[in-house]
Amino acid sequence: MATTHTTAAPKKSKLTLWILVAMVLGIAVGYLIHTRSSPTVIKGFSTNIKLLSTIFIRLVQMI
Incomplete structure (x- = not known):
């Protein structure tokens, strides 16, 4: 019996995007x-x- 394996695409973290958006907003x-x-x-x-x-x-210091 053949089994098929489907792999889900790894979830990408949007942290980089949020950091860039925050930087642009801060500059503006x-x-x-x-x-x-x-x-x-x-x-x-x-x-x-x-x-x-x-x-x-x-x-941040609490971490």
Whole structure:
């Protein structure tokens, strides 16, 4: 009796795609904030973004 083996295509991780999308969005947001905002808005934005980066670094350190 002949058996047929079908192999499913391996699932590709879309992590690389998500990293590239995040990089492009980060560059775009940074450029727009830099070119179209006043210094007070930029200062407030940088304070808020610093909070997010601190949270991210602490989460990575927990691993």
